[in-house]
Amino acid sequence: LVVGTGGDADMDALLLARARADALHWNYRANATPLLLEDVEFLQQREHHQGRNLILYGNQASNTAWPVVVPESCPLQALPGQMTLGGQTWARDDLAALCIYPRADDDQALVGLIADSGARGARLGDALRLFVSGVGYPDFVVWGPEVLLEGDGAVLAAGFFDWAWRLP
Numbered sequence: 201l202v203v204g205t206g207g208d209a210d211m212d213a214l215l216l217a218r219a220r221a222d223a224l225h226w227n228y229r230a231n232a233t234p235l236l237l238e239d240v241e242f243l244q245q246r247e248h249h250q251g252r253n254l255i256l257y258g259n260q261a262s263n264t265a266w267p268v269v270v271p272e273s274c275p276l277q278a279l280p281g282q283m284t285l286g287g288q289t290w291a292r293d294d295l296a297a298l299c300i301y302p303r304a305d306d307d308q309a310l311v312g313l314i315a316d317s318g319a320r321g322a323r324l325g326d327a328l329r330l331f332v333s334g335v336g337y338p339d340f341v342v343w344g345p346e347v348l349l350e351g352d353g354a355v356l357a358a359g360f361f362d363w364a365w366r367l368p
Contacts, residue, residue: 201236202265204258214322215257218314222255226331239265246305254303255312258322269311271304275367276340278315285342285357286367292344293318295356296325299340302365320345 203219205212219236226232239258242249242265259278260266276299277284283295295317303309314330316322324345329335339360346354359368 201234202242202254202256202263202269203236203238204256204263204265205238205240206264207258207262211258211262211319211322214319215262218322218326219255219257221326222330225329229331229333239263243268250306251308252306253310253312255314257314259315259317262316269303269305270301270313273365274299274301276301276313276315276342278313278317280318283315283317283321283342285340288357290317290342290344290356292321294320294324295342295344296321296328297340297342298325298328298337301361324348 201219201223203215207215223234223236226234246268254269256263256265256269259280261280275286276297278297281291281293283290283292283297297313297315299313299315300310301313303311314325316325327348338358341358342356343354344356362368
């Protein structure tokens with residue numbers, strides 16, 4: 201679990217709290233002990249994490265590991281105030297996203313993105329329960345706070361990549 205530290209103090213604390221909560225759930229549900237690292241620490245020790253899947257918390261500005269482990273070809277791009285998936289861009293600071301994609305720096309591992317377009321989007325992601333039995337998410341999903349009232353019909357985008365990790 202790689203937590204972003206490139207944001208302001210409030211955003212960094214928010215990302216760390218989410219990662220800690222996920223680690224605790226994973227420990228309780230699966231008797232697992234996931235390694236939780238700040239992005240700077242991960243980058244310093246990157247060679248020790250080859251062949252391992254990662255989960256990144258934050259966006260391209262708040263997580264300094266993003267440009268190293270997320271390929272430029274990844275169709276999901278998350279910045280403060282903006283989320284892009286393929287050719288679709290949403291200029292909002294309240295979006296959350298999940299995505300799985302091959303790591304740029306390791307051809308044997310994947311990176312999971314728990315991404316946001318701002319603090320409101322990061323908090324919105326707290327509603328997800330990732331480490332529970334029977335959970336199923338698509339390869340990518342983008343949503344805003346409207347899902348809290350409207351449900352799945354308010355999801356902005358969701359789906360599965362093809363065999364070559366391209367959008368359908």
